[in-house]
Amino acid sequence: MKIFSADQMRKADEVTIQSQKITSLELMERAATQIFNVLHQRLQGAPIPIHVFCGIGNNGGDGLVISRLLVEHGYHVKTYIVNFSDNRSEDFLANYDRLKSLGAEWPIQLKSEEDLPDIQQQDMAIDAIFGIGLNRPLLPWIINLIKHINASRCFTLSIDVPSGLYADKAPDDPEGVIYASTTVTFQLPKLIFFLPETGQYSQDLEVIDIGLNRDFIAQTPGQAELIGKNEVLSLYKPRYKYAHKGDYGHCLLIGGSYGKIGSVVLATKSALRIGAGLATAYIPECGYEILQTSVPEAMVVTDEEDDYISNVVIDFDPSVIGIGIGLGTHEKTVDAFGKFLKQNKSKLVIDADGINILAKESRFLEYLPERAVLTPHPGELKRLIGDWKDDFDKINKTKEFSKKYDCVVVIKGANTLIIYDDNIYVNTTGNPGMATAGSGDVLTGIITGLISQGYDPLHASIFGVYLHGSSGDLAIQETGYQGLLAGDIVSYIGKSYIELFKKPEQMNPQA
Structure with a gap:
């Protein structure tokens, strides 16, 4: 299985949107729905408090879709918007409006350490703060939010990558990264899941197929190759009867x-x-x-x-x-x-x-x-x-x-x-x-x-x-x-x- 870089994953999204004649919003809906399906299958309607932490980019947009689907299926959900910038992606804004239109509890705005919510160990946290596009150090209060989530010791699910991880270098602050109980990542695994400094932040990893363009994936050399049974079977040299x-x-x-x-x-x-x-x-x-x-x-x-x-x-x-x-x-x-x-x-x-x-x-x-x-x-x-x-x-x-x-x-x-x-x-x-x-x-x-x-x-x-x-x-x-x-x-x-x-x-x- 190929491992793609962050740039290659972004390109795969673009090619998919063009070739399948869909919008980026539709692709986001498809991807987040797949994660919701994984969650719903495991939770089976369990009445546990679920805290969804959404950034203001496309990873946060995924979180908003999941939040909406959880609400629609009767789960007890609190959604938090982690306001680390005034800029919001268009798909984030569209899904923010969709969530509000349900008439559910409005997303709670987090702007400083004073806004940190109460999270119990028996709760669940969904981490949709940052994705693979993180390219700058985190604000101090964001690091404290991450430490706060980690300190709760609740089950934490990260979307695509644990927030605080870069795609191509070690984190600035080792404590400023979500320790995910499970990371559900899109289409292909990322190299950060397999390196000592960054792999430690994902206790369990699940890769879900979101239907990205298969021709592009097949024709593009990966950043690395993940070696499993299918890959090594093609290398195996069988023995023949009259060998010595x-x-x-x-x-x-x-x-x-x-x-x-x-x-x-x-x-x-x-x-x-x-x-x-x-x-x-x-x-x-x-x-x-x-x-x-x-x-x-x-x-x-x-x-x-x-x-x-x-x-x-x-x-x-x-x-x-x-x-x-x-x-x-x-x-x-x-x-x-x-x-x-x-x-x-x-x-x-x-x-x-x-x-x-x-x-x-x-x-x-x-x-x-x-x-x-x-x-x-x-x-x-x-x-x-x-x-x-x-x-x-x-x-x-x-x-x-x-x-x-x-x-x-x-x-x-x-x-x-x-x-x-x-x-x-x-x-x-x-x-x-x-x-x-x-x-x-x-x-x-x-x-x-x-x-x-x-x-x-x-x-x-x-x-x-x-x-x-x-x-x-x-x-x-x-x-x-x-x-x-x-x-x-x-x-x-x-x-x-x-x-x-x-x-x-x-x-x-x-x-």
């Missing part, structure tokens, strides 16, 4: 140091579990018995040093190499890593200390093969590309880095981002239980194992991140968040493949 292990590549996992051999165990298991034909682990001598015992399906080659990697000597041509897991940053290891990069001809996945070494020894970056995959967590990314102002700046700097070194960057975390060139892919699987030691090592093995089978590095990253998250989602049904271990994620990789081909009625509703 040689058809699925021979991957090499290089890493480990004294006390950190477990990371290579996890990565090697994952590479095999995801479907690599053969896997070899290259580790220090101290890990030999651990690897041979823990992963009997793998082959093991050891370094001449006992506790760390000092010299990478490979006597075969691997399909792909995953390097960096548990590697450490010993002086000899850093030197060996640089020499390895300089002579390497294989496709490459780099994680953990491999990234830390690249950050410290930036001259090594020129040795990266084309479309190498780097899998940093935010701390490793910061060491690699430098600090950033906000998540949007982080994305832009990562794009620049990706283009400069022709590499795929996988930024691990909730809604893991895959960035290549100017393209952004946002993952939808995974859960908080995966914030556990070794989870990233598993991902490195998964991506390495997919490339081994012939997947393009970018496709392997997209598919791999999805399967990694899906495995974690399946595992927590048995372990819960706190009980999840990285090894559990490995155990559910096979089931994550099976889940891809289940019909909705076959799927566990908790998945």
